Amino acid sequence: MSTGPNPTAGALRHVLGHLLTPLLMCLGMGLAYLGAFHAPQPHDLRVDIVGSGPATQVLAQTLQDEADGALDVRTVPDRATAATALRQQDSYGAYIPGDHPELLVASASSDTSAMAVEKVFTRVAAGQDAPLKVTDLAPTASGDPTGQGVFFLLVAVSIGAYASVAVISAAGAALPMRIRALLAAGTSLVVSLIGTLFAGPVFHLVDHGLAGVWALSWLYAAGVLLIGIGLHTYLRRWTTLGVMVLFVMLNFTSSGGIYRPELQPGFFGSLHAFWNGAGLVEGIRGHVYLDGHGLGGNVLVLALWFLAGVLLVTLAGRTEAKRNALAAAHGQSRKETKREAEAAAETKEEREEREEEMEEAVAV
Numbered sequence: 001m002s003t004g005p006n007p008t009a010g011a012l013r014h015v016l017g018h019l020l021t022p023l024l025m026c027l028g029m030g031l032a033y034l035g036a037f038h039a040p041q042p043h044d045l046r047v048d049i050v051g052s053g054p055a056t057q058v059l060a061q062t063l064q065d066e067a068d069g070a071l072d073v074r075t076v077p078d079r080a081t082a083a084t085a086l087r088q089q090d091s092y093g094a095y096i097p098g099d100h101p102e103l104l105v106a107s108a109s110s111d112t113s114a115m116a117v118e119k120v121f122t123r124v125a126a127g128q129d130a131p132l133k134v135t136d137l138a139p140t141a142s143g144d145p146t147g148q149g150v151f152f153l154l155v156a157v158s159i160g161a162y163a164s165v166a167v168i169s170a171a172g173a174a175l176p177m178r179i180r181a182l183l184a185a186g187t188s189l190v191v192s193l194i195g196t197l198f199a200g201p202v203f204h205l206v207d208h209g210l211a212g213v214w215a216l217s218w219l220y221a222a223g224v225l226l227i228g229i230g231l232h233t234y235l236r237r238w239t240t241l242g243v244m245v246l247f248v249m250l251n252f253t254s255s256g257g258i259y260r261p262e263l264q265p266g267f268f269g270s271l272h273a274f275w276n277g278a279g280l281v282e283g284i285r286g287h288v289y290l291d292g293h294g295l296g297g298n299v300l301v302l303a304l305w306f307l308a309g310v311l312l313v314t315l316a317g318r319t320e321a322k323r324n325a326l327a328a329a330h331g332q333s334r335k336e337t338k339r340e341a342e343a344a345a346e347t348k349e350e351r352e353e354r355e356e357e358m359e360e361a362v363a364v
Contacts, residue, residue, distance in 0.1 A: 254277065
């Protein structure tokens, strides 16, 4: 006696199919975060020894040899040159030897790098039986004592942006692409304003330059949203995983918000040069704390990601138009009743898929 399809087996296959997404996220997040953060070690971390003459050269060469690749030790003639290098992120510490040794750092550039340098030169000063004076030439705002507030601002803006991708793409699937793009622009404006409120009046992560923080945040969020909406046309229910890879796994780990490239494995350090999260973090640091150093380059990075989103949305719109045209042409050759039944079934299936996709995005 034959039996019909087993609904339990069908439901189980459906659940197992959707479990693949969180399991892949678990794998990706573990590889990304642990790979980037589990064992920070300096490599070619630039530090300066201030002074001239044989004693300065000997100290620099000794440190270089003992560091075994961890440090890149150079000499500079005076304190002013060392200070300029720190503010331009050409170095992360400058040691002034003498009876009262002093270490110059710029914690706003990277607090963790400053701490790593301070650890090195505390030992150097201790070997000379002298206490080390540490002078911070670029301290962070009072509301951000660890210097990592900008990183968590990146996290907040990113979540607001990429979580909105599924809502606009799935719930708004029936809307023309140009309307979805306008929704992305409006959503990015709201997300960036929320981020700016967090950075300024709410948590005081920065004490000036809020207009620039907002502009950088909007450009970043708009790029994330446009890229995500464009990808949705091609990835469908895998879009959430795709944007997680782009804007969480590879983005947060290469941003320099926790550890700069000089303390990370080479893969994440190389991404830091052109990934959009690094553009936002380093752009805000340069704008607020480092006299605008590197701001133009970071704005360019964010602008290129934004333009990539515009291009992707444009291509996705054309792809959808072609699909609709083919579907319309195909539908003309069928009987009306059959076409209506299939359309109703397809509509129900697509609606369920969109709801599941939004639930996955919200859960993430």
